[in-house]
Amino acid sequence: MNPRRKKRLLITSALVVGLSLAVGLVLFALQQNIDLFYTPTEIIEGKKETGIKPEVGQRLRIGGMVLNGSVKRDPESLKVSFDLIDNGGGIVTVFFTGILPDLFREGQGIVAQGELLNATQVNAFEVLAKHDEEYMPPEVAEALEGMDHLKTDKK
Amino acid sequence: MWKWLHPYAKPEKSYQLAGKLLPWFVVATVITFVVGLVWGLLFAPADYQQGDSFRIIYIHVPAAMMAMAAYSTMAIAAFIALVWQIRLAEMNIAAIAPVGAVFTFIALVTGAAWGKPMWGAWWVWDARLTSELILLFVYLGIIALYNAFSDKVLAGRAASILTLVGVINLPIIHYSVVWWNTLHQGATLMKFDKPSMAPEMLWPLIIMIIGFATFLGALSLLRFRNEILARESHRPWVSALVTEKLEGGK
Numbered sequence: 001m002n003p004r005r006k007k008r009l010l011i012t013s014a015l016v017v018g019l020s021l022a023v024g025l026v027l028f029a030l031q032q033n034i035d036l037f038y039t040p041t042e043i044i045e046g047k048k049e050t051g052i053k054p055e056v057g058q059r060l061r062i063g064g065m066v067l068n069g070s071v072k073r074d075p076e077s078l079k080v081s082f083d084l085i086d087n088g089g090g091i092v093t094v095f096f097t098g099i100l101p102d103l104f105r106e107g108q109g110i111v112a113q114g115e116l117l118n119a120t121q122v123n124a125f126e127v128l129a130k131h132d133e134e135y136m137p138p139e140v141a142e143a144l145e146g147m148d149h150l151k152t153d154k155k
Numbered sequence: 156m157w158k159w160l161h162p163y164a165k166p167e168k169s170y171q172l173a174g175k176l177l178p179w180f181v182v183a184t185v186i187t188f189v190v191g192l193v194w195g196l197l198f199a200p201a202d203y204q205q206g207d208s209f210r211i212i213y214i215h216v217p218a219a220m221m222a223m224a225a226y227s228t229m230a231i232a233a234f235i236a237l238v239w240q241i242r243l244a245e246m247n248i249a250a251i252a253p254v255g256a257v258f259t260f261i262a263l264v265t266g267a268a269w270g271k272p273m274w275g276a277w278w279v280w281d282a283r284l285t286s287e288l289i290l291l292f293v294y295l296g297i298i299a300l301y302n303a304f305s306d307k308v309l310a311g312r313a314a315s316i317l318t319l320v321g322v323i324n325l326p327i328i329h330y331s332v333v334w335w336n337t338l339h340q341g342a343t344l345m346k347f348d349k350p351s352m353a354p355e356m357l358w359p360l361i362i363m364i365i366g367f368a369t370f371l372g373a374l375s376l377l378r379f380r381n382e383i384l385a386r387e388s389h390r391p392w393v394s395a396l397v398t399e400k401l402e403g404g405k
Binding site for chain 2: 008009012023027031035063102103111132134136139140
């Protein structure tokens, strides 16, 4: 390789490496802010690395699994409440008034946006359903029902 | 080792090679699209959770993957263009960028159409969606920058640098669902584990991915040929080609 090309190769490689490093550091610094939501455990105990807890009255998003048997609907109105749980074991109750997405059901992952009422309660104004990356026909899902990682529709 | 490649540094040779490859890519695209779409949209079973809505995957995932594949290709070309100063590599960037931008746009639009019925929202500012939107802006920036210079040597170099700068976004898009809490689900295919999708749904998806890859190839080849002709328009071989076509048409 002639020296001029070698020099250009070095400069170009340095550009890519330097830039990756810079962006990597920025993302590392912003790590906590890029998360779309808090998990229930993070709301109760604070973020894992920093220990920062959300304040009461703060607008936030919470994401977790709907705890089985925790969905309570008001027969008179659209009010609904349910508990969210994650691997850490924290449980946070979410209150919501409105129509839930079609995928909402017990055992489903959801993301709710709202205001933190107190350490374990969130008043949500938006509930979004999170679906997983597994795709299969209903028969297969039925056959696999009972396995831990599956959130089958029990209708 | 790379000797066999050397003739293709000549625009005329590359133009001819692209012309020879083009029909194969077109035929492959038509076949895979017909098979993949009919299979995926009509015969693949509905999803246990999402029902028929999951079929958007047959457009959404291939478009998103090829948007990133197109960018990787451009980044390699940009590196070659900057280090070895091969003009054809710059033309390659200019040829692929608009195709990649459209694929990104398709991925974003089909993603929104999928998000509304499933998640309950057209758009959420989570890491995956935001980084994909940034990819679209990077594409548009490259196209704009390339066209901003009337001196195409300068334009090619500027676009190459911007392409290399933007390549940092690719791993961010891919790992966004791993590194951060996102509403977007994790990877189904591109992981070391086996794909978490039933085989009868997976096959049409793989066919569609191949289809989008050849579609990307076909559009890029077409645009690459145009780009060569436009930038070499003052060369004798181009005039000869035009004369030949004109006389052949009589």
